[in-house]
Amino acid sequence: MSLLKLENLSVTFGQFRAVDQISYNVNEGEVLGIVGESGSGKSVSSLSLMGLIDYPGKVSADELSFMNQDLLSMPEAQRRKITGSDIAMIFQDPMTSLNPCYTVGYQIIEALKTHQGGTKKELKTRAIELLNLVGIPAPESRLSAYPHQLSGGMSQRVMIAIAIGCNPKLLIADEPTTALDVTIQAQIIDLLIDLQKQKQMGLVLITHDLALVAEVAHRVIVMYAGQIVESGPANEVFSTPKHPYTQALLASLPESAAGKARLEALPGVVPGQYDRPKGCLLSPRCPYATDHCRNVVPDNQGPLERQVKCHTPLDTLGRPAA
């Protein structure tokens, strides 16, 4: 069953479209990977799901629903009941994501108290359970620790404890390991995937670590300049990319450049507010771009479960179709 459904979601800041008409859905117990380079709209789109886009940002969509409830039309107070309980989120930099003035225990219990309530003692027991669950040693004594006394990995575990505290059905992880040590990254991802399986949560994993997505995600969405350029089952997208951008992303991995002197890179940068091309957004950087690409915006092609936004999708050998 579909947990979350997005239909043509856009987030605009004044004239600038940070997220441009994206549509996808997340099913129960599914891991969805969202990849793309910096500035492609990955984080903004996920913040909009939580209702965390601030003025002057504007969110619009044909549909934005969670378990068949329309999130956009619902009153703020009602939406807050879903935010943080049924949909939870963890962020990129755990060291700055916890409030320095309050203890770990206070910050975990605050979320529990808001959504579930209970006596002081129950809440405390529950917080200790949660810390245990996310693998923090000596949880009883950690409750009274302040964030500055924790390492980055520990802080991210606390963030995860806060997020899963109210048993969310959907967890959004926005680059959860980017700010962490390589050795800690694997531990945090293992923990997230473990919890996802245990609780059968839907998990949206936003990252630019393609290898990670290939390993853990069921489906993957590739974003470029606020648009979804390709989507499909993770193994298919990575083994036979149909969009030149996905192909370029994969080619930029150090593994693909084995034996070569330099890593493959796509020249240029993501277009900003003032240099958006007329046709396909990738056309200035695409090695296969034609005049048609430069002048006409491509539509989504292919079946819903395997879509690509390109005039000339690549074939199985990685060459553009005629």
Add this chain to the structure above:
Amino acid sequence: MFQFIFRRLSLVIPTFIGITLLTFTLIRLIPGDPIEVMAGERGVSAERHAELSAQLGFDQPLYVQYFNYVSGVLQGDLGNSLVTKEPVLSEFLTLFPATIELAFCAAMFAIFIGLPAGIIAAVKRGTLFDHSVMTFSLTGYSMPIFWWALLLMLIFSVNLGWTPVSGRIDVVYWIDDVTGFMLIDSILSGEEGALSSAISHLILPSIVLGTIPMAVIARMTRSSMLEVLSEDYIRTARAKGIAPWRVIIIHALRNALIPVITVIGLQVGILLSGAILTETVFAWPGIGKWLIESIGRRDYPVVQGGILIVASIIIVVNLLVDVAYGIVNPRIRHSR
């Protein structure tokens, strides 16, 4: 913590030496001396002048006078007023409650208006409210105290007749000096209407004295709140689905208060120095008016002693602020 307080206190010693030296020399640099002022227009003969100088110790070299003064201070003796012959300390203690009362009410005015105004301006940044608060506080900050006092007096006391012009209480009441605080004494006196008279006398001076601190607090709170509101942990708090007021008061304000507390501490200095002008304009019988009058009379011991006590109070308050800092900010409390 004790080590911290001790370290701070040891820094106070050079400050004290500086204050005594400055006040001692500056007051003597003003033309005229206490004897001439006492003699007034009639003047005084050279022999009589020399006689009085010797009696008061002014004939000795300056460094001897300074040494005598400082050794007196170290023994807790601030000297006697040249005019009233009363000990400086006891004069100060009689007048100080009036200043405290005024400064306290002004501080309350500044905090209770400035803090919420700054918070709301930050939360509703870019709106008309924000711009009004910022404009108003800039105006308030730039306004000379004496002029602002006269302006308010003209409007509210003279034209509208809402508040009295000067003094601490209406002349029809005779209030026994129990605590020195008119608000408390007027209640203790049990006289009908005394309290409301005391309050109405306090309103304008408090507003005048509190305006600059209020402006500073409002601006500081706003900029501090703006900074904190864009922090990652505010996003985390909002992602928990807690109510917006809770995000602002519990999560943002506590962090934003850290710099604001320092500023509030610094305002105590402004309140006490501002009290000098405010008390003079409103004929408020506190230490501000006392100091101004002593300068006019070249009452050296009063000026030296009064400024020394005021400076000590400012130092102590700032020390307390540093301690309060540690209470609000766990990162300071835990680091040694």
